[in-house]
Amino acid sequence: MRQVTLLGPLxxxxxxxxxxxxxxxxxxxxxxxxxxxxxxxxADVDRRLGGGSRNLNLYGRRLDVLESDPDxxxxxxxxxxxLDELRDLYLLRLRHALAGxxxxxxxxxxxxxxxxPELDGAIDAVRTLDETHATAIASAYERFYTQNPPHSRPSIxxxxxxxxxxxxxxxxxxxxxGHVGVLNDCLHLCNLAALVEERPLLAWSSGCMAxxxxxxxxxxxxxxxxxxxxxDIGIGxxxxxxxxxxxxxxxxxxxPDRLALLARRCAPSICVLLDAGDRLELQSGSPADLGMVGVxxxxxxxxxxxxxx
Numbered sequence: 192m193r194q195v196t197l198l199g200p201l202x203x204x205x206x207x208x209x210x211x212x213x214x215x216x217x218x219x220x221x222x223x224x225x226x227x228x229x230x231x232x233x234a235d236v237d238r239r240l241g242g243g244s245r246n247l248n249l250y251g252r253r254l255d256v257l258e259s260d261p262d263x264x265x266x267x268x269x270x271x272x273x274l275d276e277l278r279d280l281y282l283l284r285l286r287h288a289l290a291g292x293x294x295x296x297x298x299x300x301x302x303x304x305x306x307x308p309e310l311d312g313a314i315d316a317v318r319t320l321d322e323t324h325a326t327a328i329a330s331a332y333e334r335f336y337t338q339n340p341p342h343s344r345p346s347i348x349x350x351x352x353x354x355x356x357x358x359x360x361x362x363x364x365x366x367x368x369g370h371v372g373v374l375n376d377c378l379h380l381c382n383l384a385a386l387v388e389e390r391p392l393l394a395w396s397s398g399c400m401a402x403x404x405x406x407x408x409x410x411x412x413x414x415x416x417x418x419x420x421x422x423d424i425g426i427g428x429x430x431x432x433x434x435x436x437x438x439x440x441x442x443x444x445x446x447p448d449r450l451a452l453l454a455r456r457c458a459p460s461i462c463v464l465l466d467a468g469d470r471l472e473l474q475s476g477s478p479a480d481l482g483m484v485g486v487x488x489x490x491x492x493x494x495x496x497x498x499x500x
Contacts, residue, residue: 193388195402195428195473198395199436199465200368206239206393210363213391217362220390224249224377225369225397236367244365245357249377252350256380259346263339270335274328278420281324285418288317289452296448314455321421321456325405328424341380351382358386368396368436371408375401375423384426392428399434399465401425407433407457411443419453430476433457438464438485447491454487462487 194213198204210219221237221244223230230250237244257264292313299309341347358364364387366374378384378401392402400406408422435442442464443449454462463471463478464485472479485495 193428193476194391195387195476196391196393197399197402197429197434197463197465197471197473198393199399199469200396200467201239202467204239204395204468206236206365207241209393210240210365213363213393215362215391218360219244219393220358220361220364221246222249222364222366222374222378222383222398223369224253225367225371225374225401226250227370227373233367236365240365245361247354247357247381247383249354249381249383250373252354253377253380256344256346256350260344263344263347266335266339270331273331277324277327277331281320281327282417282420285317285320285420288313288320289418292317292452314452317452318456325421325424328421332424341382347380350380354381354383355386358390361390363391363393366392366394366398366402368398371397371400371406372423374398375406375425378402378426384428387428395465396436399429399436402428403432403434404430405433405460407435407462409435409438409453410441411446411449412441419456428476429473431459432461432463432478434463434465435487436465437467439466444493449491450487450493451489451491454489454491458489464493 196209196212198209219240221233221240223233223236223246226232227250230248231246233244233246257267292310295309295313341351364383368374374397394402403425404427405421406423406425407419409419410417411419461478461481463481464487465471466485469484471481471484485493488494
């Protein structure tokens with residue numbers, strides 16, 4: 192059974208103890224691709240992991256692929272343009288749908304009758320947009336990989352083989368945070384999901400987001416006013432959950448209506464808060480003990496401890 196541990200930000204976390212808890216012996220394969228150009232500035236994390244980690248250099252490998260295979264680079268730029276267009280349209284429609292939810296809430300404010308069916312319908316419209324957008328993202332990737340199969344590109348195939356060889360000599364894999372979009376691209380390009388089946392996995396911060404099935408980005412105080420959104424498709428190691436690292440600074444925890452909407456949008460997946468000091472173990476890819484983390488309930492309450500189990 193694959194062992195997976197997800198952590199929030201690393202403040203005060205003993206990474207060496209987390210690796211030791213896996214009960215394995217050997218170096219750790221390290222992913223810091225989310226740090227982009229700072230990928231190799233990993234001395235502190237290496238020390239905290241116990242030393243001797245092997246950085247997979249996924250960001251550098253992705254840059255090499257794009258530089259050495261111009262046709263693939265052109266195809267990926269087209270894919271990014273298509274995904275950006277999908278996202279722009281999604282966010283435009285999403286803002287209107289979310290405004291509709293708020294209109295329904297205000298319409299019934301102060302009245303004895305609660306807006307049950309009316310509010311359900313408005314939220315269903317938001318959920319439909321989310322699902323349609325997620326499906327559109329998945330379809331865009333499927334078309335891209337059908338037209339540009341990675342295993343047929345020598346540069347990608349070489350890097351995948353090198354990564355697989357490094358991981359084969361390691362006892363565990365650790366995925367750090369950083370820019371979740373960049374990290375996710377690198378994980379997919381080097382097919383890391385296929386390599387974690389046999390080894391324990393430790394991930395933290397936005398690394399937790401990238402290993403889920405669906406990446407959801409939240410920030411209730413975003414200066415640009417962007418709503419909480421379905422951002423991308425992760426590598427799917429962690430299932431049945433939406434990871435929200437460093438969530439409390441980004442969530443309006445005092446607004447249960449907003450939190451309830453988030454939980455209902457993500458259902459049946461569970462919204463898991465991974466703040467500093469939080470720790471979640473997975474069994475067969477699903478959350479094992481929710482009593483160790485915060486969970487957003489569908490009534491808008493943040494449950495912790497026994498209440499979250």
